[in-house]
Amino acid sequence: MTTTPARSASFLLPVSFVALWSTGFIGAKLGLPSAGAFTFLTIRFAAVALLLALVSVVTRAPWPKTRREIGHMAVAGLLVHAIYLGGVFAAIGVGVEAGVAALICGLQPVLVAFAAGPLFGERLRPVQWIGLTLGLVGVVLVVAQKLALGLGTPAGVALVIFALLGITIGTLYQKRFCAGMDLRSGAVVQFAAATLALAPFATVLEGWRVEFTPAFIFALVWLVLVLSVGAITLLYVLIRRGAAAEVASLFFLVPPTTALMAWLLFGETLEPVSALGMATVVVGVALVNRSPRQPQN
Template sequence: MTSQLGSARHLPLVPAAAFVLVWSSGYISGPAAVHAAAPFSVLAWRFVIAALLAAGLALALRRPTRMDRTTLRRVAAVGLVMNAVQFGLMYVAFDLGLGATLASLFHALSPVLTALLAAALLGERVSPVQVVGFVVGVVGVLLVLGADLGHAGGPVAVLVGGLSMLTLSLGTLGQRWIGARPDLLWSAAVQFAVSAPPLLVLGWLSEGTWPVTDARQALVAVLFLAVVNSIVGLMLLALLVLRGGSGAAASLFFLSPPVTAVLAWVVLDETLSVTQLVGLVVAVVGVGAATRTRAAPVAEPRAQEVGTQ
């Protein structure tokens, strides 16, 4: 059995480090955005801008479309789950007070949960290491949560964050339903484009036409989310998959929670107690061990399967 972590040593250092930083920064820019504007509206405008950027890049690079109607419909359906639903839930959790580090931990567990769901729903083989790693990761998350959920935004915020993790895993499984492998940029453009309208309508209905409390911060955060997290992150991941393979690229995801914790401390003034720090280490070790194995292919997402942060 080849270790993903060993494979990751062959990844180009600068793009790998940049990807971890970009991916982790999504858990900082997301809360910053919802502090300045309502979550559905923030996401809607993020996806509008990201769709235009992805389509513009695809045209500039003359990427092949190669999507028949069936593939297009499936790409769009999965995009709604991966973007509108999954991010919608997480940004609502941010708005309720869920912390950046905890959100990162939820999503770091998602690849392992995906493998377990594939075993339960599709009959795929899952290794004992993945099961144990997921259990250890959950124990770490529980230590970070502690007995009082108030610091994490309350039970509802934690529940919504957990549902976001589940939706991300289901969306990752849904990528298999697409079957074909359409061009990454065109696929991203379609998925961003179909996610924006329902979020715009939902935002207008539930948040009003101008749900902004800090226009400057909202503008900076939305542009950062669209350009850096949606486009730059996607391109870096595609580069890493090309250079090191999906397994090696996937091995980087367990690094996100500790990097997020440092960024959250610097930018958002989030602090962790000693018990929470221990929980963070336990969760990272569990996820890291679980994502080392190549026993289950679903734990090795392609760039299209991971989406953006």
């Protein structure tokens, strides 16, 4: 029988992850007017790498011992941080609606579900496929108004698709090659790799344009501590504890949660169709993560 602490963890971990991860678009909305996308992310990644390096030293975290381990961690960091966040932030920076970006990235659970079978031997039950379908339908409903405004430039859409591939492959790569990494020292390697990857773009394309406004400073501190430390750590814990497809299904909850936050913080409209979409997403994720019934003796 599952203990009460285990049940609490199985509920609180995914709920906390979705709540924290969903603030990413809010942070982008606050910070991007004051800095270029790549500049913003490079500063953020460097700050996280330094912070976690200090934590690793103080807590005596074990460091990777071989180049192979470092290489796998760096690749995962490039996929999950540099490509995913770089693509999303750059797309928003060139005018792609946040809701449209969320919709495209909302396809990630479907891609992970298709890939998890051949890679990890994970087989989805029919009810889980129904849940994935409902989740995708719910995401479409939530961002229906954004779609009416257009997808933005073709280059922006391409950036979001690139980001989608990054987070999808990164989730699978992390589970396959970095499942046993220390979450402190391993994250240092990953964020350092992402910093080095994006710094040239910040230099060449943006000239390190940044204005240290109160909104930018708040967004930077929030994204460093809450997103890059808190949410990413939770993501890796969830990947380690659960099936890849079930973890990925949680990303279906991000667009509706972000829409709700934007409504509360910025007064953005939340139409009945969006509320219906949110409910559909919740049902879909519940079906994907539903445990099969155990036969009774």
